[in-house]
Amino acid sequence: MKTLLEKEVFEVFVKPGEVVEVRTLGARGKSPAWGNQWARGTVSGYFDDHEAFCKAVQLAEKAKHDGIYFTLQVIDPRLIGRAFNRLKPSSVTTSDRNVTAYRWLPVDLDSVRPAGIASSDAELTEAMKLREEVAEWVVANMDFPKPIKAMSGNGAHLLFRLPDLPVSDKSTTFIKVTLGGLAERFNNELVSVDTTVYNPARIWKLYGTTARKGDPVPGSRYREERPHRMAYIDDLGDV
Template sequence: MAAPIRTSDLIDEKKMISNIRRSWGLFYRNGSVVEIRIFLREAVRSNLWTGYGTTLSGYFDDVNAVTNLVVAIEKSVGPQATYITLNPVDKRLASRSYNRFTAAKRGEGASDKDVSRRAWLMIDFDPIRPEGIAATEAEVQESLERAELVHGELTVRGWPEPVFCFSGNGYHLDYCLDAGNTDLMRDLLRETLLGLQLQFSDKAKKTDLGSTIAEGQIGVKIDAGVFNAARIT
């Protein structure tokens, strides 16, 4: 298994450039168009994007444009988060903001119907904790161990090797697909994730703060809600 792609590598510019190029090469075919969304800490104006707002959106098919702009924005304003669609979108969407970023309003991003094909299945291992709380090192380690367990089980069942990724609060396994974006495929992926969740997730209880687990224990759940085609990560 290749070394995990770690979003924490984005802290260092050289690692950031390497991480972006490596990720692009692993996840996207030549000619694929994907949407990238950047969430700013506050609305500001800049010559790095068009418009004014806290959410930036762009449609890219050029890794050089992605690298140059994402690195420049990271250095300039230190955004809150950067996300990308795992699956490629309809190339016509590029006319909205082609290889550049534009301030976008809520709901203006790519939707499930805009995805051209199902390229990936993401199995996300999320440490169980109150909402808005970063995972501890121990929780991240538990997420890693659960991901490795599921990876081993699926390998025995004949699944191919996944891309192994670290998100900052946990790990996810991304399995390559080559399928249509159909209702049947959506339902199949949802049922697959629900089955894995049932088999490999720890039980949590609901509180006013969200899902949690008994004090002194560490739990991990598989997120069964990431089956939608336009999922960003």
């Protein structure tokens, strides 16, 4: 089990000289994670230093919020001037025009369930099972290297390495069409491919933090447990 709090994993996503945005959604109240300022909504910061990144993420994980995410694709390094290796309450975050390259084809497999709730263990198992089928098919048929495989907290992730494609209509269309094709091929009554994650500035669950959809629900004889789980990487593939 690997997370972005490990330097070797961080450097898979953030190369020397690059910057990543960390974004906390639904932040509530004061926290040392964002300088003890009052927050109600989005907290954001930009990082090129792994130690500062870890400190901020670990403090944020202890605060009240709805989830911690990061920018998946390559962004303009000048954005670090917005919040230099720190988090702060902010409504200004990374936009599509701030992204300089597509580095990943992201595949998000989520269980079919009502919005705003965590997945059950059975639902998560189905998503992880389909993840293996999708990974095998893409590697065999689309000439991609073996992908990063991860658990998002409620579903399954695959990240296929791209050759740093320029952000253009052509690149965006390629990712959009590919996701649509995978959805058409693999969607079933239990799990679906998210076809909306093609935009350049898409944020992604930060591995090593807890997914917090809805309330954690304990199991009983009448209902399935729906816990809050930590997102993690279980296979770095050939990236």
